[in-house]
Amino acid sequence: xxxxxxxxxxxxxxxxxxxxxxxxxxxxxxxxxxxxxxxxxxxxxxxxxxxxxxxxxxxxxxxxxxxxxxxxxxxxxxxxxxxxxxxxxxxxxxxxxxxxxxxxxxxxxxxxxxxxxxxxxxxxxxxxxxxxxxxxxxxxxxxxxxxxxxxxxxxxxxxxxxxxxxxxxxxxxxxxxxxxxxxxxxxxxxxxxxxxxxxxxxxxxxxxxxxxxxxxxxxxxxxxxxxxxxxxxxxxxxxxxxxxxxxxxxxxxxxxxxxxxxxxxxxxxxxxxxxxxxxxxxxxxxxxxxxxxxxxxxxxxxxxxxxxxxxxxxxxxxxxxxxxxxxxxxxxxxxxxxxxxxxxxxxxxxxxxxxxxxxxxxxxxxxxxxxxxxxxxxxxxxxxxxxxxxxxxxxxxxxxxxxxx
Amino acid sequence: xxxxxxxxxxxxxxxxxxxxxxxxxxxxxxxxxxxxxxxxxxxxxxxxxxxxxxxxxxxxxxxxxxxxxxxxxxxxxxxxxxxxxxxxxxxxxxxxxxxxxxxx
Numbered sequence: 284x285x286x287x288x289x290x291x292x293x294x295x296x297x298x299x300x301x302x303x304x305x306x307x308x309x310x311x312x313x314x315x316x317x318x319x320x321x322x323x324x325x326x327x328x329x330x331x332x333x334x335x336x337x338x339x340x341x342x343x344x345x346x347x348x349x350x351x352x353x354x355x356x357x358x359x360x361x362x363x364x365x366x367x368x369x370x371x372x373x374x375x376x377x378x379x380x381x382x383x384x385x386x387x388x389x390x391x392x393x394x395x396x397x398x399x400x401x402x403x404x405x406x407x408x409x410x411x412x413x414x415x416x417x418x419x420x421x422x423x424x425x426x427x428x429x430x431x432x433x434x435x436x437x438x439x440x441x442x443x444x445x446x447x448x449x450x451x452x453x454x455x456x457x458x459x460x461x462x463x464x465x466x467x468x469x470x471x472x473x474x475x476x477x478x479x480x481x482x483x484x485x486x487x488x489x490x491x492x493x494x495x496x497x498x499x500x501x502x503x504x505x506x507x508x509x510x511x512x513x514x515x516x517x518x519x520x521x522x523x524x525x526x527x528x529x530x531x532x533x534x535x536x537x538x539x540x541x542x543x544x545x546x547x548x549x550x551x552x553x554x555x556x557x558x559x560x561x562x563x564x565x566x567x568x569x570x571x572x573x574x575x576x577x578x579x580x581x582x583x584x585x586x587x588x589x590x591x592x593x594x595x596x597x598x599x600x601x602x603x604x605x606x607x608x609x610x611x612x613x614x615x616x617x618x619x620x621x622x623x624x625x626x627x628x629x630x631x632x633x634x635x636x637x638x639x640x641x642x643x644x645x646x647x648x649x650x651x652x653x654x655x656x657x658x659x660x661x662x663x664x665x666x667x668x669x670x671x672x673x674x675x676x677x678x679x680x681x682x683x684x685x686x687x688x
Numbered sequence: 689x690x691x692x693x694x695x696x697x698x699x700x701x702x703x704x705x706x707x708x709x710x711x712x713x714x715x716x717x718x719x720x721x722x723x724x725x726x727x728x729x730x731x732x733x734x735x736x737x738x739x740x741x742x743x744x745x746x747x748x749x750x751x752x753x754x755x756x757x758x759x760x761x762x763x764x765x766x767x768x769x770x771x772x773x774x775x776x777x778x779x780x781x782x783x784x785x786x787x788x789x790x791x792x
Contacts (some may be wrong), residue, residue, distance in 0.1 A: 357758040389733035390700040
């Protein structure tokens with residue numbers, strides 16, 4: 284060779300535990316003119332040389348961080364075998380270019396003896412991986428279980444309910460399948476050798492090659508999709524500070540929410556003309572437990588200098604049980620509002636329930652700030668309002684809104 | 689390697705013990721001995737030899753006697769001789785059984 288080449292690092296296309304397949308692949312590579320000149324972790328360092336027929340053999344290490352015994356290397360070299368490197372920290376790779384040299388392992392039973400450490404190590408490793416996977420599963424489930432429905436509805440998005448669990452499951456299945464394939468290969472190898480049967484070579488690896496590519500492609504696709512769905516503002520979502528991950532629901536030409544948006548109207552509550560409402564905003568979101576959710580905010584400046592407003596959150600849940608749970612959580616959440624009167628149940632025709640409150644000390648004021656939680660069937664809404672109307676009298680109006688589908 | 693005592697020797701193991709019965713040898717000499725004795729019938733690969741030597745040292749069937757540079761020489765121990773004799777008897781019995789039953 285006249286010029287120094289920089290070796291190229293390539294991953295073997297098959298699992299290292301499919302020993303005969305890796306050996307065959309290395310031999311095929313050399314036949315194509317790619318000689319393995321070293322090994323770095325799980326990657327083979329190869330460089331262009333002439334096309335050659337060589338034999339490659341993998342031997343398991345017999346202890347953790349086993350040093351290469353100089354006597355062993357010399358003995359192997361005397362018999363035609365040179366050391367290439369250590370693959371994945373578990374297999375020594377040897378090469379022989381002399382067709383007359385003896386095979387590296389001539390006794391399968393003795394060869395199986397060499398696999399004892401690796402077999403034991405693999406057993407522990409597999410148990411360790413499974414434990415890690417189980418711990419991750421438990422942590423994920425715990426995290427999901429600890430989240431309230433209200434938090435889930437406000438902070439999550441569709442992808443977290445559908446895409447991410449699917450991607451996560453796919454990733455886990457992929458890991459488990461790869462783990463299982465490695466264990467299966469090792470078990471087969473062990474059984475074959477201990478039965479005194481030499482490894483079959485050359486071993487075709489086209490199927491493993493395809494499987495590896497599919498597995499690699501799937502893993503990359505899963506990671507990319509996970510990233511896409513992790514960052515806000517991607518996957519078609521607009522960002523919004525509250526509630527999170529909602530989509531725009533305004534018709535900005537008319538400066539009004541789109542017709543399908545369910546909302547209370549400040550004008551209907553307060554009797555003020557619609558054109559006095561000088562600011563409107565709306566967001567919406569759909570999630571598996573709540574297919575329809577809207578958040579609207581509207582403000583109006585009155586001639587006497589008072590500003591009235593209505594901020595509404597509307598939830599149509601998948602089932603009445605979910606609606607009941609959400610109502611409980613909304614009422615519990617209100618417990619933290621110290622400057623307010625306690626929530627009181629108010630009778631309202633057409634509603635299953637109406638919980639109402641106002642700020643302390645507002646009794647007798649023309650304008651006061653009120654809050655209510657109203658429920659009807661699968662739907663409920665919360666309304667944070669400041670104005671002259673008494674929301675307890677708006678039961679029928681709210682029932683009409685909640686009845687909208 | 690796990691410490692599992694050897695019960696039955698494979699052909700390669702048997703010949704490694706045989707090679708050390710009368711004199712100490714190093715690895716390449718053992719390979720040569722096996723090849724000469726069996727007229728090439730039993731091939732002894734370096735991987736096989738190295739694994740056997742390590743296992744036999746661990747089992748105290750052989751021991752290192754000298755290290756010259758990278759070359760190590762081994763001799764058989766009393767335990768190794770006993771195992772060799774035991775294996776030889778077993779093989780003789782096998783052959784006797786085979787001959788008694790006929791060679792057809």
